[in-house]
Amino acid sequence: MGALSIRNVKKSFGNTHILKGIDLEIEKGQFLILVGPSGCGKSTLLNMIAGLDDITSGEIAIGDRVVNKLSPKDRDIAMVFQSYALYPNMTVRKNIAFGLDIRKVPKPEQEEIIARVAKTLQIEHLLDRKPMQLSGGQRQRVAMGRALARNPTLFLFDEPLSNLDAKLRVEMRSEIKLLHQRLGTTIVYVTHDQIEAMTLGDRIAVMKDGEVRQFGSPQQIYDAPADLYVAGFIGSPSMNFIPVQLREEDGHAVVELDNGRAVQKVRLSPISDSQRAFVGKQVVLGIRPEQLTDPESAHSEHGNLQTLQATVAITEPTGPDTLVTVTFNGIKTVARCHPRAAGAPGQQVELTLDPTKALLFDPTSEKRLA
Known part of the structure; x- marks a missing residue:
């Protein structure tokens, strides 16, 4: 049983088919990228993994549990959003601790977790600031810190770098990759940027029109694209x-x-x-x-x-x-x-x-x- 199994998952709104039978599986510690143009269904699939959207048919399993009917809080996942989704009236410390408070983690343990996460992300000096006092990159680190504090089975990233400028995107890509290498976490990451897909993931699912056109390692997809769409989408300049x-x-x-x-x-x-x-x-x-x-x-x-x-x-x-x-x-x-x-x-x-x-x-x- 892998860390995440997606079996013939479909999503429809009436006669409109958003996802047309997705089959993917990744092992513990792998970094899966869902990549494709706007409207291909990648964010819908991520929301279904998170429990934010219902499945029309098929099955999603996280670890050894089928989670189709479980609420988001019971799926042992943590999500990092494109918009950071930080509480503006709370300090960085309280933003990171928010989920721990909800789960009634004892205060001494909370402090240990916050200190560990802050050190990992190099944000110790920001703990007493509020989000409005932070740069875009710092806010994204805090959003990641809040997810790391949960220590979940699965991390979900929904285009987390799209609001950053080009230079900062490159820096944050490196930080996310280093973080993954250090912690060995299992990550599902949505992006429309094929360079992000190639540099971050060890497994890539290239999507178009609600279907996975190819699933494999970055080098497999680059060297042996399954079709003209994948060949043209992956690579800059394109083939x-x-x-x-x-x-x-x-x-x-x-x-x-x-x-x-x-x-x-x-x-x-x-x-x-x-x-x-x-x-x-x-x-x-x-x-x-x-x-x-x-x-x-x-x-x-x-x-x-x-x-x-x-x-x-x-x-x-x-x-x-x-x-x-x-x-x-x-x-x-x-x-x-x-x-x-x-x-x-x-x-x-x-x-x-x-x-x-x-x-x-x-x-x-x-x-x-x-």
């Missing part, structure tokens, strides 16, 4: 998608890329059975920007790099590298290059592709051709 016709030569998948001046043949990995069924048909070639780069920056474990010529349309310096937009088969394609090799708009550049990293997708079902 390039180029329509190509698939051919087979000497047991390898082969496609052609037209740069507007010449057609270039690209030999990919050995062809699979699922790919062979599409020979002679149009498929979608998926290439991540870092897999299309300048020759100096390119490297491959397999040593089978392919050279392509292209014309620079746009350059976007980011500091350590430059995003270079070129065109293949009429599609704007982004390459990630070293700044000194990026070229200038209108200039011809040489790019290197690692064909072992290129993916092929069925344009009709949008599934990856494994």
Whole structure:
């Protein structure tokens, strides 16, 4: 039995289906990210785990208990909200102690818990301040402290960093990750930010339209996305998608890329059975920007790099590298290059592709051709 089991959970309002049969399971100490765009159902699912929303059908178990009928206070969970939800008239100390008071924890034990939590989150010097005297990051620490004081089986985070500025979000991401590593807590974390998902979670559920499109580790989802939606959602900049016709030569998948001046043949990995069924048909070639780069920056474990010529349309310096937009088969394609090799708009550049990293997708079902 895992720390959290979600079995065929559905949620409907009349004929509107919000969740369409969710199945997820995580073990004790794992960090699960529910990620997807607004309206995909991730916050609804979190509220159902918390007991703030009813389940239409299915089953949710926390530890070895099915909690469908239990009230939030009986589920042994603690929730950190996007809005912090702190009591403005109470000090930090009293905000953290509030749940302990409700559960009638003795005062000496409360003080020990508050001291431990404050030290963990480095907010000892803030205990006698009120929320209005705190920055956004400090308020978020207090909200986390209140949850930690409970010492629950499961922590639920509902987009806790979305109200913070970009720099503070990065800092708080690191703090949450360190906190998880130190305490070994089980966390379910909702976000629409795929960078947060990749950096924080050890399991990610990518959601769209009330369904989980892929569930796995961050690296699995990045390297082997299940479909075009997951491939495009995870990664920044997102994966390039180029329509190509698939051919087979000497047991390898082969496609052609037209740069507007010449057609270039690209030999990919050995062809699979699922790919062979599409020979002679149009498929979608998926290439991540870092897999299309300048020759100096390119490297491959397999040593089978392919050279392509292209014309620079746009350059976007980011500091350590430059995003270079070129065109293949009429599609704007982004390459990630070293700044000194990026070229200038209108200039011809040489790019290197690692064909072992290129993916092929069925344009009709949008599934990856494994």
